[in-house]
């Protein structure tokens with residue numbers, strides 16, 4: 001086991017040889033060499049620069065709501081950039097927020113400030129950093145549409161401030177998936193709006209989500225597993241992956257403790273006995289059956305972390 005000596009003044013909270021499962025919404029996954037908890041942008045910068053100095057490899061997670069961590073865990077350190085306390089500041093009609101802040105806390109704050117309109121993102125679990133990485137969205141809108149700029153830290157510790165357009169956003173995609181840069185903080189550009197109307201929209205959206213999605217605080221899942229499918233329509237008119245999955249009878253599929261949510265064929269659930277490998281195998285079967293029936297390659301939205309039996313050779317990163 002690698003022990004890292006952090007200078008005392010950094011006051012870093014590190015759990016050596018610890019399970020990642022509690023830090024994911026699937027509640028699955030083996031150990032990391034160490035989990036380093038960072039809430040503020042300064043802590044994250046200090047930790048990244050120290051890990052670089054010590055030549056220690058690491059990956060970053062946020063709320064763990066869009067990942068499946070391997071049962072074998074990962075042979076590296078994991079920085080968990082997450083904060084229960086929101087770090088936000090209004091400057092005119094912009095809001096500056098740390099990547100560790102929960103996305104839903106950002107939504108609440110902007111509504112409270114009478115700034116529109118991130119209400120579509122109400123109830124999406126995870127952090128602002130994770131949402132920017134995957135260009136999170138719902139109800140035809142995506143987080144990138146409101147993002148002005150981000151402050152990134154590269155894996156080697158260099159700081160970069162870049163405009164949103166330079167992250168090459170697409171549907172559930174950004175260049176962060178390839179660059180491995182980390183979102184330290186972000187600036188959202190918003191428009192003054194009626195607080196009561198915004199709050200009304202939030203309440204409606206939270207109600208819709210309660211009807212259609214599992215309650216991730218009690219039920220183990222990572223939301224939609226596959227991206228909706230581009231059938232040649234404009235981006236926000238993609239065809240739901242769930243329609244294709246319904247056609248192949250996904251709701252009746254099961255691999256040990258992994259099964260499909262009864263209200264939504266694109267959501268994989270884990271029971272108390274499930275292994276991460278079960279999720280991998282069930283998702284592979286779902287994708288294969290859609291390929292066979294529709295000659296369509298479903299793309300994953302959820303990221304796998306670490307090694308799985310049957311992992312495709314071309315997927316060589318720790319996060320893939």
Ligand SMILES: Cc1cc2nc3c(=O)[nH]c(=O)nc-3n(C[C@H](O)[C@H](O)[C@H](O)COP(=O)(O)OP(=O)(O)OC[C@H]3O[C@@H](n4cnc5c(N)ncnc54)[C@H](O)[C@@H]3O)c2cc1C
Pocket residue numbers: 025059060061062063064065066067081099100124125126127128129130131132133134135136137138176181182183184213214215216221222223224303319
């Ligand atoms: C019940 C449920 C409903 C959901 N509904 C939606 C929905 O409507 N729309 C939607 O888009 N998603 C949805 N999701 C998926 C998930 O909540 C989002 O993708 C979320 O934005 C992931 O954020 P996270 O912090 O949890 O990321 P994690 O799962 O922790 O990480 C995901 C990826 O982001 C990277 N990452 C995390 N933080 C950073 C950072 N600071 N800088 C750079 N990279 C980072 C990680 O390396 C990893 O590759 C849902 C999930 C659940 C469980």
